[in-house]
Amino acid sequence: MSHPTINVRCFRYDPETDPAPRFQDYRVPLVEGEMSVQDCLNHIREQLDPGLAYCMNCRLGFCQRCILKVNGKVVLACETAVEGDIVVEPVNASEVIRDLWCEST
Numbered sequence: 001m002s003h004p005t006i007n008v009r010c011f012r013y014d015p016e017t018d019p020a021p022r023f024q025d026y027r028v029p030l031v032e033g034e035m036s037v038q039d040c041l042n043h044i045r046e047q048l049d050p051g052l053a054y055c056m057n058c059r060l061g062f063c064q065r066c067i068l069k070v071n072g073k074v075v076l077a078c079e080t081a082v083e084g085d086i087v088v089e090p091v092n093a094s095e096v097i098r099d100l101w102c103e104s105t
């Protein structure tokens, strides 16, 4: 059975090489009721773009290392269910090490 796809728009930026931040769109199959933002990012990195940088650790809502802004709201990526298109950004773009990976995470 094929799943509907959603658009995941991710903040991309390498301060050492990129002149400015940009957004990149990815199409991700949505398994309704089962996917978190972290699952979407894992799919992108495992299936579409191994260069996407982000930070995850416990996957249980404890460590707070997956804190991101999703559709403008600050959330834990591992605990936030996805139901449609999303825009994923760092909470503080001035702290970006690369893409969605920040100094504070």
Ligand code: FES
Residues within 6 Å of the ligand: 056, 057, 058, 059, 060, 061, 062, 063, 064, 065, 066, 067, 076, 077, 078, 079
């Ligand atoms: S990965 Fe630890 S709180 Fe999300």
